[in-house]
Amino acid sequence: MAQETFAFSSSALRSLRLQRELLEQEERRRALARELSTRRLLPPAAPRPLHAPPRRPQYCRDPAVHNALYTGDLERVKSIFKDEATANMVLETVSEELVWSPEQGLWVLSPRKKQTSALRIAAARGYEDCARHLLLRGAEADAVVGGRGPLHDAAAAPRPACARLLLDFGADPNLLSAEGTAPLHLCTAPDSLPCAELLLAHGARVNLGTRERALTALHVAASRGLAAHVALYLRHGADPARRSRQGETPLNAACAAAERPPETPAYLQVAERLLAAGADPRAAGRKGHTPLHNACANGQHGLARLLLRHGADPTVRNGAGDTPMDCALRALREYPQQRPEGTIALLLLHGAGPVHPKMLRFCCGHPPALELLLNASERVPPADAWVGAVPPELWEEHRDFYASAVRAAGRPRCLQHLARCALRRHLGARCPAALPHLALPPP
Structure with missing residues (x-):
C-alpha cells in the first residue's frame, strides 16, 4: 500500500483546499435556500402600515x-x-x-x-x-x-x-x-488577523477613522505592535501618513506605545514596515513629539537607531522645548537596563548638540552616560549642576570617576579632543556617513 501512495505538490494541495472551500460555501448556500423556502411556505404576515411606528x-x-x-x-x-x-x-x-454619591458623600x-x-x-x-x-x-x-x-x-x-x-x-x-468604532478597529490581538482579512475582503474601509479620535485601523495595529496586521492594511491601501485628531501618525503611535522591553522586536517590525511604506520619521504629533522623541522617552535604542537611519532630526524640539536627547535623559532612571548610554552616543553621533548642564542631574547616577555627555563638549561643564544629585552609595562605588569629573570641570581639553568636537560639529547629522571616508589615523 505504501508503494502506491504519492506526495501531493503544493499547487495540488492549494487546489484541493480551494475546491473544499467552494463545496462548503455551496452547502451553506443550499441550506440557507432550503430554510428560506420553508419560511416562504408559512402563512404571510399581515402587512404593516406604511407609516406605522417601529416595532418596540x-x-x-x-x-x-x-x-x-x-x-x-x-x-x-x-x-x-x-x-x-x-x-x-x-x-x-x-x-x-x-x-x-456627591449628595450623600459616600459610596452607595x-x-x-x-x-x-x-x-x-x-x-x-x-x-x-x-x-x-x-x-x-x-x-x-x-x-x-x-x-x-x-x-x-x-x-x-x-x-x-x-x-x-x-x-x-x-x-x-x-x-x-x-x-x-468599526469592527476592523477591534482587531487588536495577534489571532484576530483572519477576522481582519475577512472584513477587508467584504469591503471594510481600511482608512475609516473612529468617530471621536479619527484613528484608523493602521493606528490601532501600530499602537498594539501587530506587524502582520500593519502589513495587511498597507497592502490594502492604508495611508501611513494619515493623522488622528491629535495629529498622531501610525508611526507616532507605534513609537509612543513601545514601552515594555519584551515587545521591542514587534514594534521594530511595525516601524520598519511603516517607514518602507513612506511614513515620515520627522512628523510631529501630540504635544509636538516626533517618533524619535517617543522612542527616546521609552528607552528604545533599536527604534531610535532605525529612525535616525531614515532621517529623523535629533535636534528638533517638542512642544515643551525638549530635544530627543532631553527625553532620553529623563527616561534614563526608568530604563537603566536598556543601554541608555548607547542611545545617547547614537544621538551625539547624528548631530545632537551638548546638553544644558542642568540636564546632567538626570544621568549622574549612570556613570557611562555621564561620561559620554561630559566628553561631548569642548569644556567640561561645572559640577555644581549635578554633583549634589549623586547618591552617596553610588559616589563611594565610583569615587575615582566622580572625583576626576569634578576635577576636570572648567579645565581646557587636549587638542585631540578639541579636533574631535570640531569635526563632529562641522559634520552634524552627516557624521555617521562621512567618518568612514575621512583619512583618519588608526586608533
Whole structure:
C-alpha cells in the first residue's frame, strides 16, 4: 500500500483546499435556500402600515435564556428563539455596583443595566450554529444593542467563523458602534488577523477613522505592535501618513506605545514596515513629539537607531522645548537596563548638540552616560549642576570617576579632543556617513 501512495505538490494541495472551500460555501448556500423556502411556505404576515411606528423591542431578563446562549445549547436556543420577534429580543441584566454619591458623600449601591442581544452573545462566544439559527429566524445582523453590533463582538473575540457567517448574511463591515468604532478597529490581538482579512475582503474601509479620535485601523495595529496586521492594511491601501485628531501618525503611535522591553522586536517590525511604506520619521504629533522623541522617552535604542537611519532630526524640539536627547535623559532612571548610554552616543553621533548642564542631574547616577555627555563638549561643564544629585552609595562605588569629573570641570581639553568636537560639529547629522571616508589615523 505504501508503494502506491504519492506526495501531493503544493499547487495540488492549494487546489484541493480551494475546491473544499467552494463545496462548503455551496452547502451553506443550499441550506440557507432550503430554510428560506420553508419560511416562504408559512402563512404571510399581515402587512404593516406604511407609516406605522417601529416595532418596540422585547426585553428579557430570564437567566435561563441567558444561560442557554452563554453555554451554546443549540436545542434550547431553537426552542426559545422561534421567530423574528424573539430572535431580536434585548437581553438585559441588572447588577448592583458601588458608585460615589456627591449628595450623600459616600459610596452607595446603584443598579446598572447592561443590554445585549442573542446574536451578539453567540457571535462573541463563537457558537456558529446558534448564530446561524438566529439569523435564519430573522435576527438583524446589524442591530446595535448595548453599544455594539454582533460583528463587533466577533472581531473583538476574535471568532472568524462567526464573522464569516455574519458577513455572508449581509452584515455591514463598516458599521460603527456607539463608541464610534468599526469592527476592523477591534482587531487588536495577534489571532484576530483572519477576522481582519475577512472584513477587508467584504469591503471594510481600511482608512475609516473612529468617530471621536479619527484613528484608523493602521493606528490601532501600530499602537498594539501587530506587524502582520500593519502589513495587511498597507497592502490594502492604508495611508501611513494619515493623522488622528491629535495629529498622531501610525508611526507616532507605534513609537509612543513601545514601552515594555519584551515587545521591542514587534514594534521594530511595525516601524520598519511603516517607514518602507513612506511614513515620515520627522512628523510631529501630540504635544509636538516626533517618533524619535517617543522612542527616546521609552528607552528604545533599536527604534531610535532605525529612525535616525531614515532621517529623523535629533535636534528638533517638542512642544515643551525638549530635544530627543532631553527625553532620553529623563527616561534614563526608568530604563537603566536598556543601554541608555548607547542611545545617547547614537544621538551625539547624528548631530545632537551638548546638553544644558542642568540636564546632567538626570544621568549622574549612570556613570557611562555621564561620561559620554561630559566628553561631548569642548569644556567640561561645572559640577555644581549635578554633583549634589549623586547618591552617596553610588559616589563611594565610583569615587575615582566622580572625583576626576569634578576635577576636570572648567579645565581646557587636549587638542585631540578639541579636533574631535570640531569635526563632529562641522559634520552634524552627516557624521555617521562621512567618518568612514575621512583619512583618519588608526586608533
